[in-house]
Amino acid sequence: MRKSFWTRGLCGLMFFFGFGCLTYPQDLHLLKQWKHKADFGGEIYRSLLDEQDNLILVHRPGISMVNENQFVTFARWGQGPNEINGTYGMCEYHGDLAVFIHKNKIKLFRRNNNRYDYHSQKWLKSDPGSYYLKDAFFADNRFFLGGIIILEKMKSVRKGALLRIYNDKTEKIEGDYCGIQYPEPSCYHEIRKHFAVDGRYVYFLSQHEMKLYAISLDHIASTKTIELKRPDFYVSMPKDFFLVKNYKDDLEFFKDMESWYTSFSAVTRMAVLQGGYLVIQARTCQPHLKKFALLFYNIGNGFSLDKIVYQDGLLLAGKADLLYCVHKGDPMVDEEANQVIIDIFRVVQ
Numbered sequence: 001m002r003k004s005f006w007t008r009g010l011c012g013l014m015f016f017f018g019f020g021c022l023t024y025p026q027d028l029h030l031l032k033q034w035k036h037k038a039d040f041g042g043e044i045y046r047s048l049l050d051e052q053d054n055l056i057l058v059h060r061p062g063i064s065m066v067n068e069n070q071f072v073t074f075a076r077w078g079q080g081p082n083e084i085n086g087t088y089g090m091c092e093y094h095g096d097l098a099v100f101i102h103k104n105k106i107k108l109f110r111r112n113n114n115r116y117d118y119h120s121q122k123w124l125k126s127d128p129g130s131y132y133l134k135d136a137f138f139a140d141n142r143f144f145l146g147g148i149i150i151l152e153k154m155k156s157v158r159k160g161a162l163l164r165i166y167n168d169k170t171e172k173i174e175g176d177y178c179g180i181q182y183p184e185p186s187c188y189h190e191i192r193k194h195f196a197v198d199g200r201y202v203y204f205l206s207q208h209e210m211k212l213y214a215i216s217l218d219h220i221a222s223t224k225t226i227e228l229k230r231p232d233f234y235v236s237m238p239k240d241f242f243l244v245k246n247y248k249d250d251l252e253f254f255k256d257m258e259s260w261y262t263s264f265s266a267v268t269r270m271a272v273l274q275g276g277y278l279v280i281q282a283r284t285c286q287p288h289l290k291k292f293a294l295l296f297y298n299i300g301n302g303f304s305l306d307k308i309v310y311q312d313g314l315l316l317a318g319k320a321d322l323l324y325c326v327h328k329g330d331p332m333v334d335e336e337a338n339q340v341i342i343d344i345f346r347v348v349q
Contacts, residue, residue, distance in 0.1 A: 027309055027348050028294075031322070034342040036071040043332035046090045046135065047269070049317035052111070055324055055342065056097060057316070058087045059331075063099065065115060071340050074115045075099070081118040089136030089145070091195075100136055103128040125171045131164060132189035139202055140217045141168045146193030146204060149176045158184050162193070163204055163213070165220060177223050178204065178213050185244040198272040198299060205280070207267040208237045212278075212303065228280070228297060229305040235264045235285045258333055268292065268330075271318025275349050276300045279323070281315040291329055313343050321347045 041060035048056050055066040062076035062084065075084050084107065089100040097109040097116055104124040109116035124143065131149040138144070145164040152159040161176035182188045192207045204213040210228040241264075247253040263285060270280040278297040284290065289310055296307035313325030314337070327341035328334060 027307065028311065028323070028345040029348055031344045031346045032068070033327070033344070034066060034068050034340075036066070036340040038071050038340045039338045040326070040331040040340060041338070044314070044316070044326070044330075046087060047316040048090060048092065049319055049324065050092060050097070050111070051095065053319070055316055056090070056116075058090060063087075063090075063097075063109075063116075066340065066342060070114060072115050074117070075109065088133040091136050091138045091143075093138050098136070098138065100133060103131065103133040124166055126164070126166055126173055134189070134191065134193045135195065137195035137197070137202060137204075138168075139197055142166065142174065142217075142220075143168060144195060144202055144204065144215070146195065148180070148182075148189045151176065153184075156184055158182055162206060163215075165215075174220060177215070177220075178225075183243065186242050187244060188242050190242065194267060194270050196270050196272045196278065198278070203270070203272070203278060205267060205270060208241075208264075210234070210267075210280075226303050228295075228303060231282075231293060231295060231305065231308055233265070233284050233286050233289060233293065234282065237264045237266070262333065269315040269317070271315070271323070272299075273318055273323075273347060274320050275347075277306070277347075278303065279315075279318055279347075284310070291334075294323070313337075316342070321349075323347060 044057050044059045046058040050056055057064045057066060061073045064071060064073040075082055077084060079085055084099060084101055086101045087099055088103055091098050096119060099107045101107050104126050106122045108119045108121060110119040132147040133145055134147040136143055136145050143166040145166060146162060149161040149164050150158060151161060159181050162178035162180055164176050165174040167174050194205045194207060196203045200217045202215045210230050212226040212228050214224040214226060216222055265282045265285055268281045270278060272278055276299045278299055280295045281292050282295060284293050291312045294309040294311060295305060297303045298306045312329050313327055314330040315323060315325050317324045323345045325343045326337050327343050329337035331337045
């Protein structure tokens with residue numbers, strides 16, 4: 001079978017003097033909890049905050065909506081209209097929820113009182129054989145498709161791009177951006193992608209590196225690359241991690257997959273908060289630290305790393321001065337995080 005996939009604290013004075021960056025654990029104030037008698041059932045593949053501040057999650061049961069009053073799974077796995085048979089990406093689309101059930105096929109779900117219901121579907125006029133899709137974002141009548149676009153195939157290496165921009169009005173591809181060269185055979189297409197928006201800029205990042213792409217919605221072609229400062233705890237991904245491996249059984253495969261969650265500082269989510277901060281959550285992979293670190297990058301000061309806040313909760317989304325996190329960890333690898341409890345923190349500047 002051939003598959004590929006990719007613990008917490010002393011922080012105080014050591015980080016003040018040794019890491020060159022102040023840390024402020026008191027900067028997160030627990031505002032409230034959403035607690036429900038339900039389980040996540042394992043990994044949360046995707047998440048977003050909709051216009052009504054509901055969390056939308058893709059996880060093992062399907063797609064669920066979570067708020068203070070309810071937890072409801074409105075799209076389960078299957079072939080029916082209100083079901084899904086794949087999630088290559090998920091984003092908001094003109095007030096609806098767009099779920100990529102294939103690389104170029106979208107199911108649109110419309111908010112209906114306390115749930116979402118299937119509304120319609122649409123196709124992108126983009127050859128699905130030319131790219132791998134890991135997530136999507138919609139802004140300014142454009143779909144930002146993050147993954148790998150294959151541009152040139154050679155014997156032991158491929159050249160490609162990480163981002164494809166598709167104009168929804170003209171129904172044409174505007175271009176492929178963020179060039180990459182990677183070895184073959186490999187599974188670089190499994191690397192997840194993250195998006196955030198700040199006014200007229202869309203930020204884009206691959207989970208395995210601290211390289212941020214800033215795309216201006218006014219000048220799409222002038223994409224900027226920012227090498228973000230890495231915190232001292234940061235553990236880089238081994239360069240050969242995504243090379244194709246042969247596993248003798250599923251158990252060996254899942255053990256390798258779990259190592260991805262615990263052995264290097266993968267980025268889990270990012271969000272833009274008021275006050276001009278891009279907040280990126282990464283795994284610490286240090287036994288004397290908490291599970292995750294929130295890295296506060298000052299957008300107006302050249303993305304300087306101004307703060308580090310350590311926490312155990314998995315970040316799902318952020319808006320204004322609020323962060324929405326899974327209580328106690330990541331339900332994929334932390335049994336104590338399996339119950340549906342969402343901690344909502346206020347960031348105190």
